[in-house]
Amino acid sequence: MNLHPILVHFPIALLTLYSLGEFVRSKRVLSLSYWFYVKAIMLVIGFLATIPTILFGKLIADSFPERIVRVHSTFAQTTAIVYGLIALSYLITWIDKDIYSMTKRSDWWGYISELNKNIFRPRTLVLLALTGLILLTITGALGGIMAFGPGVDPLTQLVNDLFFGK
Numbered sequence: 001m002n003l004h005p006i007l008v009h010f011p012i013a014l015l016t017l018y019s020l021g022e023f024v025r026s027k028r029v030l031s032l033s034y035w036f037y038v039k040a041i042m043l044v045i046g047f048l049a050t051i052p053t054i055l056f057g058k059l060i061a062d063s064f065p066e067r068i069v070r071v072h073s074t075f076a077q078t079t080a081i082v083y084g085l086i087a088l089s090y091l092i093t094w095i096d097k098d099i100y101s102m103t104k105r106s107d108w109w110g111y112i113s114e115l116n117k118n119i120f121r122p123r124t125l126v127l128l129a130l131t132g133l134i135l136l137t138i139t140g141a142l143g144g145i146m147a148f149g150p151g152v153d154p155l156t157q158l159v160n161d162l163f164f165g166k
């Protein structure tokens with residue numbers, strides 16, 4: 001039995017919720033002390049879930065048409081890279097908030113922390129969360145096309161027409 005069709009739900013649900021959370025820019029919500037952790041947990045677990053999902057996907061790849069598997073797999077791996085970068089940034093911020101707020105930071109950590117703050121500014125995170133969500137949606141639609149056919153819903157039809165023609 002292959003676990004891919006079961007595992008796919010974890011990155012899809014958690015990373016979609018994380019991205020939606022990142023789009024919330026209301027000051028009231030952003031100032032909630034737990035909001036960062038809510039997003040961080042969905043993001044990190046969602047990203048970690050992409051690893052077994054991809055590995056189990058590769059195990060069944062040979063049983064499906066090569067072209068669509070290749071496109072689906074490329075989108076899946078790009079999605080994992082985008083969310084992986086955001087997760088890395090969140091982990092650095094998390095360590096900064098909860099460990100280095102109590103102890104003195106070493107020089108090299110100070111450098112990593114500054115680099116993180118400069119690269120992953122709030123707007124960049126929103127843009128990356130949007131990019132990840134678009135990639136994740138296309139990945140899911142391509143998976144849906146393989147499992148149920150292109151006509152299963154309007155999105156799979158659109159993605160199928162875009163990538164493989166009418």
Ligand code: HEM
Nearest residue numbers: 005008050054057058060061064073076140143144146147
């Ligand atoms: C983040 C990573 C991935 C996500 C979110 C994802 C998502 C999906 C989804 C939603 C389906 C439809 C499942 C169903 O309802 O039955 C699917 C099917 C499929 N995926 Fe993935 N996928 C990922 C990675 C991969 C990779 C890397 C490969 C192969 C190299 C792969 C190969 C397949 C194949 C062959 C199917 C059709 C299997 C079936 O009919 O159940 N997937 N995928």
